[in-house]
Amino acid sequence: MSDLSISRQFWPSQVVMEVRDASKTYLSGANAVHALTDMTLALRAGELTGIVGPSGSGKTTFLMIAGLLEPPSTGSVHFRDQPIAHAHTHLNSLRDFRRTHVGFIFQKANLIPFLTAIENVQIALEINDIRPKAARARARELLAQFGLDHREDNYPSQLSGGEQQRVSIARALANDPVLLLADEPTAALDGGRGRQVMEVFRTLADERRVAVCVVTHDPRWSDIFDRIVEMSDGRMVSTRPGGALKARLEL
Ligand SMILES: Nc1ncnc2c1ncn2[C@@H]1O[C@H](COP(=O)(O)OP(=O)(O)OP(=O)(O)O)[C@@H](O)[C@H]1O
Numbered sequence: 001m002s003d004l005s006i007s008r009q010f011w012p013s014q015v016v017m018e019v020r021d022a023s024k025t026y027l028s029g030a031n032a033v034h035a036l037t038d039m040t041l042a043l044r045a046g047e048l049t050g051i052v053g054p055s056g057s058g059k060t061t062f063l064m065i066a067g068l069l070e071p072p073s074t075g076s077v078h079f080r081d082q083p084i085a086h087a088h089t090h091l092n093s094l095r096d097f098r099r100t101h102v103g104f105i106f107q108k109a110n111l112i113p114f115l116t117a118i119e120n121v122q123i124a125l126e127i128n129d130i131r132p133k134a135a136r137a138r139a140r141e142l143l144a145q146f147g148l149d150h151r152e153d154n155y156p157s158q159l160s161g162g163e164q165q166r167v168s169i170a171r172a173l174a175n176d177p178v179l180l181l182a183d184e185p186t187a188a189l190d191g192g193r194g195r196q197v198m199e200v201f202r203t204l205a206d207e208r209r210v211a212v213c214v215v216t217h218d219p220r221w222s223d224i225f226d227r228i229v230e231m232s233d234g235r236m237v238s239t240r241p242g243g244a245l246k247a248r249l250e251l
């Protein structure tokens with residue numbers, strides 16, 4: 001596992017990842033799609049940020065840039081105040097960094113179809129040099145946390161959409177990331193399971209100081225966020241405190 005004493009060391013700003021003045025333009029045929037325009041957002045240790053906005057407003061694009069899965073077309077990305085990516089960064093070179101520090105939950109579960117539930121989680125650990133026995137034990141623990149102990153040996157095609165999504169959440173948490181980015185993680189879950197997942201995120205922010213950023217359409221979670229960022233047409237149009245911050249400040 002990554003060296004947590006290093007990965008959780010103190011740095012002054014507590015900003016884990018910051019996207020600065022980032023724009024993203026996709027070329028689709030002869031057309032340019034401006035998916036993101038001049039977006040600046042810092043994700044801090046211990047903070048749970050919600051991102052809301054209509055379909056096509058740039059939410060996934062922002063997460064992909066913050067998670068170092070897509071380079072911005074202009075602007076930059078900073079990790080703990082150090083520049084880490086810009087338009088010309090070859091993101092393959094950051095693959096190891098990403099595996100160790102970033103957990104990403106995709107809008108679709110994205111599981112490996114020929115591996116069972118437990119193997120899908122286990123492989124994320126083994127890639128980071130965790131021995132198979134320890135990786136299996138940790139994978140088992142994570143699956144149990146999301147109520148999937150009885151589904152360990154099922155292949156993704158034998159799992160419901162919500163179960164697949166929970167396996168992908170377990171996989172994202174496997175390496176104890178300092179940054180967790182989740183794209184509509186509760187969309188396939190019923191209300192109770194959805195809340196359970198959001199509460200795990202809250203606990204990770206509070207107890208492990210993880211910077212967590214969650215894209216959601218679900219207004220039920222606004223009490224769990226510290227702040228809610230609203231996007232429209234590729235731009236950040238407002239930021240407001242969420243219920244968790246209001247409760248702390250007794251607003
Ligand atoms: N790879 C791509 N190539 C071309 N256009 C893209 C690509 N990815 C995203 N876009 C476009 O960029 C815009 C923003 O997309 P994005 O996926 O970030 O929106 P979103 O807010 O996540 O929407 P949703 O709520 O539907 O998931 C959309 O107009 C989309 O069609």
Ligand SMILES: [Mg+2]
Binds near residue numbers: 059060107183
């Ligand atoms: Mg999206």
